[in-house]
Amino acid sequence: MTMLSVENLAVTRGGLPVLEGVSFALEAGHALVLRGPNGIGKTTLLRTLAGLQPALSGRISMPPETMAYAAHADGLKSTLSVTENLMFWASVYGTGAIDTALDRMNLRQLAERAAHSLSAGQKRRLGLARLLVTGRPVWVLDEPTVSLDAASVALFAEAVRAHLGSGGAALMATHIDLGLEEARVLDLAPFKARPPEEGGIAGSFDEAFA
Amino acid sequence: MIALLTRDLRLAVRAGGGFGLGLAFFLIVVTLVPFGVGPEGGVLARIAPGILWLGALLACLLSLDRIFALDFEDGSLDLLATAPIPLEGVVSVKAAAHWLTTGLPLVLAAPVFGVLLHLPQPAYFWLVVSLMLGTPALSVLGTFGAALTVGLKRGGLLLSLLVLPLYVPTLIFGAELVRRGANGMDTQVPLLMLAGITAACVAVVPFASAAAIRVNLR
Amino acid sequence: MSIWEYANPKKFMQTSSWALPFVTVGAVGCLAVGLFWGFFLTPEATNFGSTVKVIYVHVPSAMMAINIWVMMLVTSLIWLIRRHHVSALAAKAAAPIGMVMTLIALITGAIWGQPMWGTWWEWDPRLTSFLILFLFYLGYMALWEAIDNPDTAADLTGVLCLVGSVFALLSRYAVNFWNQGLHQGATLSLDKQENISDVYWFPLLLCIAGFVLLFVTLLLLRTRTEIRARRLKALEQRERMA
Numbered sequence: 001m002t003m004l005s006v007e008n009l010a011v012t013r014g015g016l017p018v019l020e021g022v023s024f025a026l027e028a029g030h031a032l033v034l035r036g037p038n039g040i041g042k043t044t045l046l047r048t049l050a051g052l053q054p055a056l057s058g059r060i061s062m063p064p065e066t067m068a069y070a071a072h073a074d075g076l077k078s079t080l081s082v083t084e085n086l087m088f089w090a091s092v093y094g095t096g097a098i099d100t101a102l103d104r105m106n107l108r109q110l111a112e113r114a115a116h117s118l119s120a121g122q123k124r125r126l127g128l129a130r131l132l133v134t135g136r137p138v139w140v141l142d143e144p145t146v147s148l149d150a151a152s153v154a155l156f157a158e159a160v161r162a163h164l165g166s167g168g169a170a171l172m173a174t175h176i177d178l179g180l181e182e183a184r185v186l187d188l189a190p191f192k193a194r195p196p197e198e199g200g201i202a203g204s205f206d207e208a209f210a
Numbered sequence: 211m212i213a214l215l216t217r218d219l220r221l222a223v224r225a226g227g228g229f230g231l232g233l234a235f236f237l238i239v240v241t242l243v244p245f246g247v248g249p250e251g252g253v254l255a256r257i258a259p260g261i262l263w264l265g266a267l268l269a270c271l272l273s274l275d276r277i278f279a280l281d282f283e284d285g286s287l288d289l290l291a292t293a294p295i296p297l298e299g300v301v302s303v304k305a306a307a308h309w310l311t312t313g314l315p316l317v318l319a320a321p322v323f324g325v326l327l328h329l330p331q332p333a334y335f336w337l338v339v340s341l342m343l344g345t346p347a348l349s350v351l352g353t354f355g356a357a358l359t360v361g362l363k364r365g366g367l368l369l370s371l372l373v374l375p376l377y378v379p380t381l382i383f384g385a386e387l388v389r390r391g392a393n394g395m396d397t398q399v400p401l402l403m404l405a406g407i408t409a410a411c412v413a414v415v416p417f418a419s420a421a422a423i424r425v426n427l428r
Numbered sequence: 429m430s431i432w433e434y435a436n437p438k439k440f441m442q443t444s445s446w447a448l449p450f451v452t453v454g455a456v457g458c459l460a461v462g463l464f465w466g467f468f469l470t471p472e473a474t475n476f477g478s479t480v481k482v483i484y485v486h487v488p489s490a491m492m493a494i495n496i497w498v499m500m501l502v503t504s505l506i507w508l509i510r511r512h513h514v515s516a517l518a519a520k521a522a523a524p525i526g527m528v529m530t531l532i533a534l535i536t537g538a539i540w541g542q543p544m545w546g547t548w549w550e551w552d553p554r555l556t557s558f559l560i561l562f563l564f565y566l567g568y569m570a571l572w573e574a575i576d577n578p579d580t581a582a583d584l585t586g587v588l589c590l591v592g593s594v595f596a597l598l599s600r601y602a603v604n605f606w607n608q609g610l611h612q613g614a615t616l617s618l619d620k621q622e623n624i625s626d627v628y629w630f631p632l633l634l635c636i637a638g639f640v641l642l643f644v645t646l647l648l649l650r651t652r653t654e655i656r657a658r659r660l661k662a663l664e665q666r667e668r669m670a
Contacts, residue, residue, distance in 0.1 A: 016666060047288075051292060052288060052427050052428065053428040067292070071288050073286075075285040077221055078284075079220075079224035080221070087213075088213050088214075092293050368570050371567045374563070375592070376592070378560055378595070379598045383605075415591070421583075421587055428580065
């Protein structure tokens with residue numbers, strides 16, 4: 001079953017096209033890793049898919065209420081405890097249960113600690129545990145493994161694998177190898193937007209000058 | 211949405227200063243006024259309604275820039291915008307949390323501060339009524355200003371410049387209501403106008419705030 | 429051929445460069461004749477003395493101060509609905525002109541008020557409303573200045589202009605309620621010409637026409653500058669990405 005399909009998508013940053021002609025489909029139980037040099041537009045693409053900014057052209061199709069988005073920043077409140085942080089997102093997404101997420105991300109011992117006393121890696125794990133409590137099948141992750149040590153990366157890969165195994169799907173932008181052999185890799189470099197003179201899509205202000 | 215409200219209230223309590231700072235500022239304003247205009251009771255009694263309203267308004271303004279700034283910095287605003295609750299609801303809840311932590315304490319403290327300024331006896335009731343009716347509009351409009359300036363580094367001063375002119379009608383009708391109450395005049399017109407402005411603000415302004423947040427997250 | 433063709437920056441630049449000399453000459457002509465006529469060729473009014481002559485600046489600038497805000501509201505709406513960049517840039521270009529017009533109206537009003545009412549400033553509803561309008565102009569311009577991304581700035585200032593318009597209007601009525609004033613009612617209306625005698629009426633009309641044309645001239649000039657600056661920014665940005 002296709003969870004997310006993208007056709008001929010063009011995305012803009014600051015009003016200028018950065019990527020164009022991006023097409024892919026993500027099936028249930030599969031993962032797709034986005035690669036490409038810094039500034040190519042991975043974050044912009046993911047934000048567009050998450051609905052935070054409009055696409056310049058192209059089509060994004062997915063069933064409603066299936067996506068959970070995780071950005072660079074984890075969105076944790078430092079004065080709240082691990083449990084409180086998770087409980088908040090669980091009730092926003094209407095799921096309510098956080099026990100599995102605590103266990104899977106190995107946060108059980110830290111449950112009552114305030115988020116500001118966590119190490120960077122522990123915070124990241126808490127941020128990823130947030131994904132588990134959303135109960136959404138499609139994960140859209142921006143650099144999910146930043147500041148994780150090798151053991152935590154393995155833990156994360158395990159969580160993704162379990163998620164895929166239970167019929168979910170994941171779309172990730174990442175530089176490092178997660179050890180997820182089953183993940184497909186999509187290199188974004190060929191989709192870099194060309195200037196309008198070479199046939200690329202014009203940005204909104206360029207278009208106005210045509 | 212209730213979860214968001216409890217989270218914001220909990221954050222305000224834990225961070226400290228949420229309740230305290232605004233109130234302390236209000237007290238300082240009320241304390242400084244007699245130093246400026248002289249300790250004569252008659253003068254103070256006459257300007258007390260205006261000073262109390264102005265003090266409450268400025269105290270409200272103090273904490274506005276924190277409404278969205280913290281959530282913007284730690285990324286929760288992005289996550290809230292992609293969460294299954296409408297952004298209009300998020301900004302309304304944020305405004306409600308701001309009112310509960312800033313506006314409501316001011317309403318409750320205002321009669322006490324009124325004593326310091328020799329507020330005439332009949333005005334106490336109207337002071338509480340007018341602040342109770344008016345401060346929600348201040349929070350909602352402040353949320354709009356905070357939404358406009360959320361991505362900006364030096365947003366604080368700009369926020370005041372944007373929000374204060376929007377406060378003019380509320381201030382006029384609020385202070386007028388207390389003044390009329392103090393003088394035993396008819397209070398119906400300012401009362402209804404104040405309530406009407408607040409009701410309209412609460413109903414409509416969150417849409418503008420949510421639009422501004424969407425633009426700022428883009 | 430629709431009116432929206434002029435929303436294309438290229439088309440706008442062509443048309444405006446063609447129109448600019450005409451409106452400039454018109455503005456200078458109307459203002460020169462109107463002001464000279466008004467200042468030197470009209471009799472002094474019996475109960476106002478020579479101070480009456482300030483109306484040739486005061487009334488047109490006050491009219492423009494309000495009309496420019498209305499124009500900004502319309503162009504902001506056009507931007508928010510139809511996403512024409514020229515419209516947003518025109519609103520941006522108009523704001524400082526409107527602010528200066530408001531300032532001129534306030535200052536000339538003070539100059540007139542001093543001999544008439546014996547005070548430079550009175551918290552009269554009309555005066556107060558203009559002061560509030562001035563604050564709205566300041567806030568609007570400050571928001572444009574504060575935001576780097578031009579599209580974000582256009583969107584946010586557009587929303588601010590909408591909300592601000594409602595509150596400016598609301599403030600007008602609130603202020604009216606708050607203090608009944610000294611200021612005379614409107615002297616000018618098409619059906620009540622008897623308020624003002626023809627001797628003052630014609631030069632005043634010329635001055636109003638002059639102020640409108642002056643505004644159009646400045647607006648075209650400033651919008652052209654804004655379009656060029658915006659174009660430059662787009663080109664620079666693309667340069668950086670290539």
